[in-house]
Amino acid sequence: xxxxxxxxxxxxxxxxxxxxxxxxxxxxxxxxxxxxxxxxxxxxxxxxxxxxxxxxxxxxxxxxxxxxxxxxxxxxxxxxxxxxxxxxxxxxxxxxxxxxxxxxxxxxxxxxxxxxxxxxxxxxxxxxxxxxxxxxxxxxxxxxxxxxxxxxxxxxxxxxxxxxxxxxxxxxxxxxxxxxxxxxxxxxxxxxxxxxxxxxxxxxxxxxxxxxxxxxxxxxxxxxxxxxxxxxxxxxxxxxxxxxxxxxxxxxxxxxxxxxxxxxxxxxxxxxxxxxxxxxxxxxxxxxxxxxxxxxxxxxxxxxxxxxxxxxxxxxxxxxxxxxxxxxxxxxxxxxxxxxxxxxxxxxxxxxxxxxxxxxxxxxxxxxxxxxxxxxxxxxxxxxxxxxxxxxxxxxxxxxxxxxxxxxxxxxxxxxxxxxxxxxxxxxxxxxxxxxxxxxxxxxxxxxxxxxxxxxxxxxxxxxxxxxxxxxxxxxxxxxxxxxxxxxxx
Amino acid sequence: xxxxxxxxxxxxxxxxxxxxxxxxxxxxxxxxxxxxxxxxxxxxxxxxxxxxxxxxxxxxxxxxxxxxxxxxxxxxxxxxxxxxxxxxxxxxxxxxxxxxxxxxxxxxxxxxxxxxxxxxxxxxxxxxxxxxxxxxxxxxxxxxxxxxxxxxxxxxxxxxxxxxxxxxxxxxxxxxxxxxxxxxxxxxxxxxxxxxxxxxxxxxxxxxxxxxxxxxxxxxxxxxxxxxxxxxxxxxxxxxxxxxxxxxxxxxxxxxxxxxxxxxxxxxxxxxxxxxxxxxxxxxxxxxxxxxxxxxxxxxxxxxxxxxxxxxxxxxxxxxxxxxxxxxxxxxxxxxxxxxxxxxxxxxxxxxxxxxxxxxxxxxxxxxxxxxxxxxxxxxxxxxxxxxxxxxxxxxxxxxxxxxxxxxxxxxxxxxxxxxxxxxxxxxxxxxxxxxxxxxxxxxxxxxxxxxxxxxxxxxxxxxxxxxxxxxxxxxxxxxxxxxxxxxxx
Numbered sequence: 001x002x003x004x005x006x007x008x009x010x011x012x013x014x015x016x017x018x019x020x021x022x023x024x025x026x027x028x029x030x031x032x033x034x035x036x037x038x039x040x041x042x043x044x045x046x047x048x049x050x051x052x053x054x055x056x057x058x059x060x061x062x063x064x065x066x067x068x069x070x071x072x073x074x075x076x077x078x079x080x081x082x083x084x085x086x087x088x089x090x091x092x093x094x095x096x097x098x099x100x101x102x103x104x105x106x107x108x109x110x111x112x113x114x115x116x117x118x119x120x121x122x123x124x125x126x127x128x129x130x131x132x133x134x135x136x137x138x139x140x141x142x143x144x145x146x147x148x149x150x151x152x153x154x155x156x157x158x159x160x161x162x163x164x165x166x167x168x169x170x171x172x173x174x175x176x177x178x179x180x181x182x183x184x185x186x187x188x189x190x191x192x193x194x195x196x197x198x199x200x201x202x203x204x205x206x207x208x209x210x211x212x213x214x215x216x217x218x219x220x221x222x223x224x225x226x227x228x229x230x231x232x233x234x235x236x237x238x239x240x241x242x243x244x245x246x247x248x249x250x251x252x253x254x255x256x257x258x259x260x261x262x263x264x265x266x267x268x269x270x271x272x273x274x275x276x277x278x279x280x281x282x283x284x285x286x287x288x289x290x291x292x293x294x295x296x297x298x299x300x301x302x303x304x305x306x307x308x309x310x311x312x313x314x315x316x317x318x319x320x321x322x323x324x325x326x327x328x329x330x331x332x333x334x335x336x337x338x339x340x341x342x343x344x345x346x347x348x349x350x351x352x353x354x355x356x357x358x359x360x361x362x363x364x365x366x367x368x369x370x371x372x373x374x375x376x377x378x379x380x381x382x383x384x385x386x387x388x389x390x391x392x393x394x395x396x397x398x399x400x401x402x403x404x405x406x407x408x409x410x411x412x413x414x415x416x417x418x419x420x421x422x423x424x425x426x427x428x429x430x431x432x433x434x435x436x437x438x439x440x441x442x443x444x445x446x447x448x449x450x451x452x453x454x455x456x457x458x459x460x461x462x463x464x465x466x467x468x469x470x471x472x473x474x475x476x477x478x479x480x481x482x483x484x485x486x487x488x489x490x
Numbered sequence: 491x492x493x494x495x496x497x498x499x500x501x502x503x504x505x506x507x508x509x510x511x512x513x514x515x516x517x518x519x520x521x522x523x524x525x526x527x528x529x530x531x532x533x534x535x536x537x538x539x540x541x542x543x544x545x546x547x548x549x550x551x552x553x554x555x556x557x558x559x560x561x562x563x564x565x566x567x568x569x570x571x572x573x574x575x576x577x578x579x580x581x582x583x584x585x586x587x588x589x590x591x592x593x594x595x596x597x598x599x600x601x602x603x604x605x606x607x608x609x610x611x612x613x614x615x616x617x618x619x620x621x622x623x624x625x626x627x628x629x630x631x632x633x634x635x636x637x638x639x640x641x642x643x644x645x646x647x648x649x650x651x652x653x654x655x656x657x658x659x660x661x662x663x664x665x666x667x668x669x670x671x672x673x674x675x676x677x678x679x680x681x682x683x684x685x686x687x688x689x690x691x692x693x694x695x696x697x698x699x700x701x702x703x704x705x706x707x708x709x710x711x712x713x714x715x716x717x718x719x720x721x722x723x724x725x726x727x728x729x730x731x732x733x734x735x736x737x738x739x740x741x742x743x744x745x746x747x748x749x750x751x752x753x754x755x756x757x758x759x760x761x762x763x764x765x766x767x768x769x770x771x772x773x774x775x776x777x778x779x780x781x782x783x784x785x786x787x788x789x790x791x792x793x794x795x796x797x798x799x800x801x802x803x804x805x806x807x808x809x810x811x812x813x814x815x816x817x818x819x820x821x822x823x824x825x826x827x828x829x830x831x832x833x834x835x836x837x838x839x840x841x842x843x844x845x846x847x848x849x850x851x852x853x854x855x856x857x858x859x860x861x862x863x864x865x866x867x868x869x870x871x872x873x874x875x876x877x878x879x880x881x882x883x884x885x886x887x888x889x890x891x892x893x894x895x896x897x898x899x900x901x902x903x904x905x906x907x908x909x910x911x912x913x914x915x916x917x918x919x920x921x922x923x924x925x926x927x928x929x930x931x932x933x934x935x936x937x938x939x940x941x942x943x944x945x946x947x948x949x950x951x952x953x954x955x956x957x958x959x960x961x962x963x964x965x966x967x968x969x970x971x972x973x974x975x976x977x978x979x980x
Contacts, residue, residue, distance in 0.1 A: 015879070015882055015883075015886075016875050016876070016879035016882075018591070018592075018593035018594065018812050018875070018883070018959030018960070019529050019580075019592075019593055019594045019959050019960065020594065021526040021527070021529050021530045022526070023594065024522065024525065024526045024529070024594045024597075025522060025523060025526045027594065027595075027598060028518075028519075028522030028523075028525070028526070028597075028598060028601070029518075029519050029522060031598045031601050031602055031605075032514065032515060032518030032519060032522060032601070033515060033518075034602075034605075035514065035518070035601070035602070035605030035606075036511040036512070036514045036515045036518070037511070038605065038606070039509050039511050039514070039605075040511045049616065049617050049618070051617050051618075053613065053617070053843060053848055053849045054621070055617070055621075056617055056618045056621035056622060056625075057621045057622075057624065057625045060622070060625055062625075062628075062629075063629060063632060064626075064629040064630070064632070064633055064872045064873070064877055065872070065873055065876050065877065066876055066877050066878050067876045067878060068873075068874055068875055068876040068879060069873045069874060069876070070874075071595075071598070071874060073873070074869075074870055074873055074874065078602070081618070082618045082622065083618075084618075085616070085617045085618025085619075085621065086606065086608050086616045086617075086618050086619070087608065087614070087615050087616045087617075088608070089607055089608050089609055089615075089616075090509075090606075090607045097615070097838070100607060100608075100609040100860070101508070101607075102508075102509075102604065102607040103508035103509055104508065104509045104510065104513065104514045104517065105517075105561075106604070107514075107518075107601070107604040107605050107607075108517060108518060108521045108561070110600055110601065110603075110604035111518070111521050111522070111525070111597070111600065111601045111604065112521055112524075112525070112568070113600075114592065114596070114597040114600035114601065114814050114867075115521075115524075115525030115528065115529075115597050116525075116528070116576065116580075117579050117580045117590060117591075117592040117597075117814060117815070118576050118577065118578070118579045118590075119579055119590040119815050123543065124577070125577050125579075125587070126539065126575070126576045126577045126579075127539050127541050127543070127545070127546055127575045127576075127577075128539070128541075128546045128571070128572045128573075128574075128575025128576050129575075129576070131544070131545075131546035131547045131575065132546060132547075132550070132572065134547065135546075135547045135550055135552075136554075138552075139552075139553060139554040140554070142553060142554070143554055162652060162858050162860075163858035163859060163860050164859075165857060165858045165859050165860075166857050166858050169704070169857060173703070173704055176706075184706060184708065185703040185708065185709060186703075186708055186709055186710055187681060187708040187710050187711075188679060188681025188682075188685060188686075188706055188707050188708025188710070188711055189678060189679045189680075189681060189706035189707075189708070190679075190680055190681055190682040190683075191677060191678025191679060191680055192678075192680040192682065192683055193680075193682055195678060196678075205836075206834035206835075206836040206839070206859070207834075207859060209834055210832065210834050210857075210859075213663070213675040213676075213831070213832075214659070214663055214704065214705060214832075214857065215704060215705065215706050216666075216674060216678055216679035216705050216706015216707065217678050217679075217706065218674065218675065218676055218677040218678025218679070219675060219676055220676055220677050220678070221677075221678055261836070261838055262837075262838055318860075322508050324604050324607060324862075325607070325609050325860055325861075325862055326858075326860065326861075326862055341703070342700065342703075342704075344696035344697075344699055344700050345696075346695075346696040346751070347752075347943075347944060347945045348587070348751055348752055348942060348943065348944040348945075348953075349696070353543060358543055359543045367655060367656050367659060367700075367704065367857060368652050368653035368655045368656050368816075369653060369654075369655050369696070369697060369700075370590070370652075370653050370655075370808075370815055370816065371815075371816075372814075372815055372816055377604075379564075380564055382554045382555070383554070383555055383558075383559045383563070383564055384558055384559060384560075384561060384564065385506050385508070385558055386506070386555050386556055386557045386558040386559070387554050387555065387556050388556045388557060389505070389506035389558060392505055392506075393505075393508070396505075452838060453837075453838065454837060454838040455837045455838075463838075469508030469509050470508070470509065
């Protein structure tokens with residue numbers, strides 16, 4: 001933005017226009033092309049960054065510039081300093097953690113949302129921002145085959161949150177309020193006298209513990225229920241809840257995990273739901289990663305079993321459904337439970353539409369007040385790819401994971417630590433944790449692939465999670481060849 | 491994305507590529523142009539949407555498509571259904587609530603972040619995502635003149651959160667833990683026996699109440715301290731804190747507001763800090779909107795007074811600094827207090843860099859685990875506009891607010907309900923609340939401007955908040971003419 005650009009009417013030379021449409025066309029095109037070039041060549045980059053702590057910072061100025069700098073300088077720094085400092089989550093050989101997959105239409109959805117710059121805290125502050133979100137989450141509920149109780153056309157509805165952690169925190173606060181007749185919101189939690197208790201499997205996500213801490217329940221009142229056959233043991237859950245209730249404590253929130261982070265194990269939700277129901281506890285289903293596979297009817301059974309008894313159900317389109325982070329989809333069966341726990345309506349936010357009821361003010365469904373127009377990226381992904389292409393991709397990934405597991409089974413040096421769960425394979429070297437850990441370090445050091453690790457069945461597991469937008473069968477075959485070569489005589 | 495596009499190697503006809511670089515160039519350019527056209531013409535649109543509840547939804551299909559649809563259809567629907575359903579926050583005559591201002595470079599920063607699609611939960615998962623954020627918040631600390639205790643080069647540091655509400659919740663949880671030696675995180679809050687107490691002025695933001703509810707402290711343990719001369723009365727705060735401490739309760743968190751939502755009033759932070767210090771309570775400064783003005787040395791005095799005694803200090807670049815929502819900047823003086831309260835490190839997230847210390851894992855500074863590369867939009871805004879242009883814009887807005895107030899003062903039908911605070915003017919008709927409310931409805935119904943309202947000094951106030959990226963002096967003059975005409979003989 002140089003001074004020789006056309007200046008706005010009221011301006012002195014230092015009045016740089018915040019938005020100059022003609023300049024935006026040129027610069028926008030340059031960034032679009034830069035991104036297209038990045039994706040075209042990302043496969044040739046090392047997946048994991050190898051910079052040392054402080055490297056990125058030390059290569060950038062220590063103070064902000066007083067005068068405008070051109071986009072070309074920014075993009076040059078992005079090439080020179082930012083790219084070497086990235087772990088490339090969209091690389092076709094990124095198999096670590098879970099994918100944070102994205103796609104062209106979703107990137108354009110983010111661009112559109114940023115370009116419109118609306119803030120949808122209330123229905124009234126941009127009705128389309130709210131109504132498109134409600135609609136698209138109804139679309140998605142239908143695509144996944146989720147129970148109709150989660151539809152906004154009844155008592156339920158969906159909302160986009162930034163992450164499964166935030167969604168779970170909101171569900172926990174709603175549960176806490178339901179268990180205390182809204183007293184804990186008003187007068188606070190009293191964990192000494194009659195503590196509220198939260199239950200999740202030993203393999204549940206760390207966000208359950210974090211939420212218990214934030215919500216004032218305390219991490220020690222999260223009971224970690226052991227597993228049996230890969231998922232939470234409902235009999236152990238029943239014993240824990242009965243014992244708590246018998247001792248005057250208040251079981252209030254049960255998290256069933258559909259696809260654990262470590263190994264993709266699925267809790268037996270119907271049996272868990274039955275136990276939770278006996279104690280009138282809120283049942284939250286965390287399907288953050290695996291939920292996307294419910295798009296395919298053939299995978300749906302174990303993923304959705306028991307969902308009709310859940311009070312809330314969440315998954316991340318930003319993991320395996322090609323929608324840019326951040327996009328967590330949370331559905332609740334009773335939206336008033338969420339609103340009662342989280343609503344604030346100061347005078348300056350009151351408006352005729354809210355007062356009349358019948359509109360959703362999503363600020364009452366989340367921790368923050370303000371919100372971006374995140375529905376656009378989900379809408380554009382669903383429309384521009386179409387449901388059938390999304391299903392086809394998931395099927396491919398599950399097939400390739402099965403093929404990878406078959407290759408492992410055929411090599412006596414390796415063993416599976418769990419049956420593959422959808423597109424996730426957890427495995428190890430038979431020679432022990434140390435060689436497995438060493439193998440992980442060496443495969444990641446090649447730069448040709450990124451895998452992550454977890455504890456599975458007490459062992460150090462290498463984790464291969466397939467789901468990237470550019471990943472093809474050949475990339476899975478290649479990472480197997482690399483692993484087999486590096487394993488040596490282990 | 492039609493089937494006649496080049497197919498990827500392993501594909502059947504339904505294998506739509508998630509990202510086709512050449513297609514992305516074409517479609518990206520189309521969206522960039524659509525946004526440029528939108529900004530070129532936004533002034534001719536009604537600022538506030540006038541659609542009825544349900545209108546947007548009823549004009550879109552009730553189910554997701556099975557087959558891909560072209561971008562052109564999406565953009566046609568955006569024109570036909572989305573735009574009429576928007577309140578145009580970037581419209582030059584948008585003067586409601588506070589601005590959610592943005593600019594070309596920030597929009598491109600969002601695009602770049604979406605295009606890279608990295609997830610920075612840990613330093614290791616993309617070092618540049620973390621290091622650029624830390625650096626840019628150090629830049630911003632320096633630009634604002636914030637105390638050096640908030641610099642990451644010492645014991646403090648900054649983090650980008652989605653909103654001031656989330657930042658405040660994190661600060662409250664850290665304060666709660668500090669007050670209880672981490673016991674409330676571990677064993678829960680016990681508000682019956684020795685309650686923790688939170689203090690904020692009667693005009694503090696609704697997020698304080700929301701956070702007190704979420705954190706298990708309870709909304710009733712938020713003491714709303716009355717004001718004196720526009721800000722919180724430190725003597726009243728001292729009485730409340732002394733009384734609580736004397737009764738065995740635990741004062742733990744004080745929020746000082748620098749620029750209230752209703753009228754932009756500034757609490758006397760130094761006096762509040764002295765009271766908070768006597769009780770070893772955490773002092774959080776909420777400068778969500780007004781903080782941006784600290785860029786200009788001449789406005790800095792009252793905004794930063796007492797900041798050197800704050801434990802945390804936050805403001806929103808997404809309000810008045812042209813950075814797209816979401817971008818809340820939160821600084822803490824002691825980053826370990828935040829990390830201790832919010833950290834979880836399950837086995838699958840452990841890595842050599844984190845274990846060695848010396849890197850920041852921002853997931854330990856926030857509620858969510860995952861995070862976007864939001865530093866890019868802040869970096870690009872600061873670099874491509876430059877600090878001097880950002881200051882010039884803020885100075886313009888403050889000048890125009892003063893001019894608007896002068897016009898009001900010259901018209902006997904109107905009165906100011908508070909002295910203008912920076913670029914915010916609160917006013918009313920002398921004839922009373924009813925005519926004031928009616929005037930607001932009528933000016934907003936013209937579509938030519940958007941103002942909002944608040945209670946100020948017990949009266950219904952019209953609020954004019956200047957800060958939009960396209961707003962010029964002529965738009966402020968025009969809204970005054972409209973108001974004067976509509977006020978009639980009121």
